[in-house]
Amino acid sequence: MNSNDAARLDALFARLRREVDTYIGYPVNCAFDYSLLLRFLTLPVNNIGDPFSGGPTRVNTHEFEREVVADFARLAGAAPDEVWGYVTGGGSEGNLYGLMLARGAFPEGVAYYSADSHSSVAKALRLLRVDGTEVRSQVDGAVDLDDLRGRLGENRDRPAIIVANVGTTMKGAVDDLPGIHAILDELAISRRFLHADAALGGMVLPFIDDAPPWDFRAGLDSLAISGHKLIGTPVPCGVVLTRRGHAERVGRLTIPGSRDGIAPLILWHAWRTHGVDGFRRIVRGCFAVADYAVECLRAAGANPWRHRHSLAVIFDRPPAAVARKWQLGVQGNIARLVAMPHVTREHIDRFVAELTTHGSHLV
Numbered sequence: 616m617n618s619n620d621a622a623r624l625d626a627l628f629a630r631l632r633r634e635v636d637t638y639i640g641y642p643v644n645c646a647f648d649y650s651l652l653l654r655f656l657t658l659p660v661n662n663i664g665d666p667f668s669g670g671p672t673r674v675n676t677h678e679f680e681r682e683v684v685a686d687f688a689r690l691a692g693a694a695p696d697e698v699w700g701y702v703t704g705g706g707s708e709g710n711l712y713g714l715m716l717a718r719g720a721f722p723e724g725v726a727y728y729s730a731d732s733h734s735s736v737a738k739a740l741r742l743l744r745v746d747g748t749e750v751r752s753q754v755d756g757a758v759d760l761d762d763l764r765g766r767l768g769e770n771r772d773r774p775a776i777i778v779a780n781v782g783t784t785m786k787g788a789v790d791d792l793p794g795i796h797a798i799l800d801e802l803a804i805s806r807r808f809l810h811a812d813a814a815l816g817g818m819v820l821p822f823i824d825d826a827p828p829w830d831f832r833a834g835l836d837s838l839a840i841s842g843h844k845l846i847g848t849p850v851p852c853g854v855v856l857t858r859r860g861h862a863e864r865v866g867r868l869t870i871p872g873s874r875d876g877i878a879p880l881i882l883w884h885a886w887r888t889h890g891v892d893g894f895r896r897i898v899r900g901c902f903a904v905a906d907y908a909v910e911c912l913r914a915a916g917a918n919p920w921r922h923r924h925s926l927a928v929i930f931d932r933p934p935a936a937v938a939r940k941w942q943l944g945v946q947g948n949i950a951r952l953v954a955m956p957h958v959t960r961e962h963i964d965r966f967v968a969e970l971t972t973h974g975s976h977l978v
C-alpha cells in the first residue's frame with residue numbers, strides 16, 4: 616500500500632471516531648473494548664454449519680457460539696436444551712430465519728405485523744412469499760389489538776404467523792403478547808406461530824423491574840436479538856433462537872453458508888466481561904441518562920416522552936442541521952435519541968444546548 620492509501624485509512628479512522636461523538640440517535644452502543652480478540656483477525660475463522668452438530672471444517676468457534684446461544688436462551692426464559700439457535704449477521708437475518716420457520720410450520724399461514732414493525736419484516740415476507748397483513752399501530756407504537764382482531768377474524772380458517780415487536784425501532788413499543796394470545800384463543804385460532812423481533816428490547820427488558828411479558832415464557836416460537844445494539848460490537852451481529860422442534864423441521868440449517876466466527880467470540884467476550892449483573896448495571900445507567908434527556912428536553916420545550924421500558928426518547932423534530940449532526944432517527948414530525956451505553960449526560964447537555972440555539976421546532 617502506498618503512503619497515500621495509508622493516509623486515506625488514517626483520515627477515515629479519524630472521521631469515524633469523530634462521528635461516533637455525535638452518534639446519539641440510533642440504538643447502537645459505541646462503548647466497547649474487544650482488544651483481547653484482535654489476534655483472531657489473523658485467522659480465517661468460519662463458523663459454517665450448525666454450531667451444535669459441527670460443520671465440515673474445524674477452524675471455527677462453534678464451542679463459544681453454543682455458549683452464547685445458551686446465555687441468550689437463559690436470558691429469554693428458556694432452558695438451553697429447549698431451544699436451538701445461532702449467531703446471525705443481525706436482527707434482520709433473525710427475522711428472516713424466524714419467518715422461514717413459521718412458513719415451514721404453516722405453509723398456508725398469514726403473517727400479521729404492525730405498521731411500526733421494522734422494514735426487515737416486510738422484506739422477509741416478500742422473500743419467503745408469505746401472505747402478510749400490516750396491522751395498524753397505536754400512537755405509542757404498539758400494535759392495535761382491535762385492528763389485529765379484525766384482520767385475524769377475516770382469516771380465521773388460516774394459521775396465524777404473528778410478528779410481535781419487543782421494542783419497535785422508532786418508539787420502543789412492546790406489543791401485548793398476552794393480549795395477542797387471548798385474541799387468538801377467542802377466535803379459536805390454535806394454529807399459530809409467534810416470532811418476536813427483540814432487536815434492542817431483548818437486551819433491555821430482561822434487566823428492568825416489572826417488564827411486560829416478552830420472552831419464551833410468553834409463548835414465543837422464535838426470537839431475534841441484535842448484538843450490535845445494546846451490547847455493542849464492531850461488526851453487526853445478532854442471535855436467533857427457536858424451539859428445538861421448529862429447527863429440526865428444517866434440518867437445523869443456517870441462512871448463510873460461511874458464517875462469521877469472530878462475532879460469536881465478541882458476544883462471548885461481552886457475556887463473560889459483564890454477565891447478567893453487569894448488563895443490569897449498564898441498562899440502569901442507560902435509563903438514568905434517558906430520564907435526564909427527557910428532563911432537559913422538557914425544559915427546552917421539545918415535548919419529550921418515552922415508554923417506561925424503553926431507552927428511546929421521542930421529541931419534536933429539530934431543524935435538519937441539528938438532526939443530521941446528531942444522527943437522530945426521524946419520522947414525520949418526531950425525532951428520536953436512544954440512551955445507549957456510550958451516551959452520557961455530557962452528550963445530552965451539548966445536544967440540548969444546540970437545540971436551544973437553533974430553536975427546538977421544525978423550521
Ligand SMILES: *Cc1c(COP(=O)(O)O)cnc(C)c1O
Pocket residue numbers: 642704705706707708733735782783784812813814815841842851852853
Ligand atoms: C435494528 C432493528 C432490526 C434490524 O436489526 P439489524 O441488526 O440492523 O439487522 C430489526 N428490528 C428492530 C425492531 C430493530 O430495531
